[in-house]
Amino acid sequence: MNPKNIRIKDIATKAGVSEGTVDRVIHNRGKVSDEAAKKVQLVLDKLKYKPNLIARTLGKNKNYKIAALLPDHSNDDYWKQSYDGIKLGEIQLAQFGINFSVDPFFFDMHSKESYLEASLKLFHSKPDGVLVAPLFSFGSKPFFKKLKEARIPFILINTQLQEVGALSFIGQDLFKSGSLAAELISYGLTKPSTFAILHIDEDLGNSVHLQEKEHGFENFISQQHKQQGHLVKSFVLGSPESETFIPQLREVLTLQNLAGIFISTSKGHIVAQLIKQSSAHIRVIGYDLIRENLTCLQNGTIDFLINQNPMRQAKLGVQTLANQLIFKKVPPPLHLFPLEIITPQNVSTYLSHEGNQSGISI
Amino acid sequence: MNPKNIRIKDIATKAGVSEGTVDRVIHNRGKVSDEAAKKVQLVLDKLKYKPNLIARTLGKNKNYKIAALLPDHSNDDYWKQSYDGIKLGEIQLAQFGINFSVDPFFFDMHSKESYLEASLKLFHSKPDGVLVAPLFSFGSKPFFKKLKEARIPFILINTQLQEVGALSFIGQDLFKSGSLAAELISYGLTKPSTFAILHIDEDLGNSVHLQEKEHGFENFISQQHKQQGHLVKSFVLGSPESETFIPQLREVLTLQNLAGIFISTSKGHIVAQLIKQSSAHIRVIGYDLIRENLTCLQNGTIDFLINQNPMRQAKLGVQTLANQLIFKKVPPPLHLFPLEIITPQNVSTYLSHEGNQSGISI
DNA sequence: AATGTTTCTGTGTGCGCACACACTTGGCCA
């Protein structure tokens, strides 16, 4: 630190060339003789030149355009938080004088066509970087292929797709997420018990991520509790508005030795009340700090929430794109968030912590 | 965003003065006529001028010197992580071209004299900002008073002291931390049970923070479980090396209906094995992701850990000072970290998450 | 009236980098 930072100028002097040449070597702009390039590279390595990232942004006066492909959140608190996350990222980058506008492109989360249509629109806006929540894994391959061909870096959040060439995936380990739910739901139980997994208003076939959670849950129960004789049953419930919803739920509640219900999405608040009315001893585990779930946590109808932190995921996505585009920092291909356990006692500490973060940080 | 950012130059033009005058108004350097100052301030407010923080650091070519007062960590993984945190903060700031050296000043965590001595040394090094883990609350007031008089901003981590004039406190809500431990330790229990709180190798009188945890724990048990007839007993155990340590521990283990033991520090690993040997049904809750505790979590001798995240606390401390000194961002007086619950199932997600964070972020 | 003093104001420079531009070579052809 003390022997003041090495600048391009220093490199140029040591290598016996001009700053311009060093610049060309650093940025691979060509138009440098092999001889000079070699000399510069040598000094560069020897002095371990690290560009001053702050100065770099100052000079570069480009307005970066990021596009985000997200589900419409008019009726969904979870995706609302994602949206807030990208906006927060945008604002905080602006504070540092980085021109980084993030344009959202929304799609109907129940319509694949809408998803594809939005992705097309997005592509035509010619963004410098893209953030996607790829809810529809099938059929979106061409979109990613086009992005790759146009050399537009893209980041996936929430749902991981293999081998589509994403710069990075930001989300959680869903298998472990399921295991964690199983661990909590069975904690301290000594009698053989039955647990139900509830998928609400989701097409399980299209939702690889929910299947992952289910597998993780089942795996834990069978591995750790084989000797205990626990049982896991999985249910797909349709839209809460449909007539069959309540009857289906009632059926679940008649299960023998039902000790806990695990709701695989953030929709736990819809059924929590009914479950606890049926029996206060049935444990309920859901996802995410959305408003309705918080209420349930407070009044005791939900025991644990696992926080997926959509806001932080989205914010990090924007920041990662900024780091890539401006600072040329290569992100890890996988950024898995911790599986945060929320209880009535620690929930307030999570709520106050958010937003508290501002300023430079890393 | 689009109507390109407002620069000092723009303000100057609009106000009909020179850039220098605007600069003087912004920085309160005086030497400005009331008339000019008023004009500038008006335009400043109207256009909502926000300085470009990046450009600000570039121009300012000062080497900031931060001093950190920390316990010697040669034998302590917890404080080792704090140290790593300040170093990480330093490195990451350097990446952005910010000259910000952090010098540690260590003290023996069992000796108040050593603490005071180190604080004196620190003061004489004339730092621009200070980070303190004020383990000895009493007697350190004069030190903080001197810092205040010298107008050196200081931040407290880990232990909160009221009314010493700290720029900010970074840590956790210890009362809630105790409540959380109580919630977890009593989760799902139906029979009246006894819980023990263990303070290991600490002078409880000097450790306000451990008392806080204890009160939180007791409060939860008495509030939520009065009807259940639970009981809480608190014990102060001396150094694990002392001859009385094991006998004292054995005495704890003979408690009637002992259902759980809460260790108030990160030293849980010392006793966990012995506890579970005594009875596998006694729940054990400790603190922090230090190596030995991780082993215990994995082999099942510790059920839950509450993560205090000393590394992130320390890193944030450094960043907060940077924000204050360079960007003049005023931090919140209290930055309480979330109370993270660690279990065997989610521990790996916390470990991989750390360090993963680099680049610009907020 | 000339000088000194204080108060205020404008201009200039540099931070480290990116990038545009101008320039120097040497080789090639007419």
Next chain:
DNA sequence: TGGCCAAGTGTGTGCGCACACAGAAACATT
């Protein structure tokens, strides 16, 4: 021999800000 091009090289400018310094204006002192 002059002209021309390509390849390689060096210089200059600006990003937005902080700060030093020079300068102008208003006022006080001899």
